[in-house]
Amino acid sequence: MSNQNVNRNVTEDPNPESRQRTMQLLHEMIALHVSDVDCKKCGENLDCLAEQVAQGADPKTALPGIYAHLRCCPKCHEEFTALVAVLKAQQCGDC
């Protein structure tokens, strides 16, 4: 029994150039966001955004610049998530 069919005709096109271009585009997008809002500016507006989000606002429309930074900065995002959690807990405690 020869069940080995080695005649694989896979048309693989690695195309590293297009991948590189995608990465470059990604970096440009991130650079744009970071230059727009840095961690300091983000920190200054973080409690403001967290307050609005805790009240049910959409961070995308409330403070899009800060939201964009949160999406590419895990450190600030973590801080933001914690802040929202605290604010939500406080809201529940009040009523």
Ligand SMILES: [Zn+2]
């Ligand atoms: Zn940051």
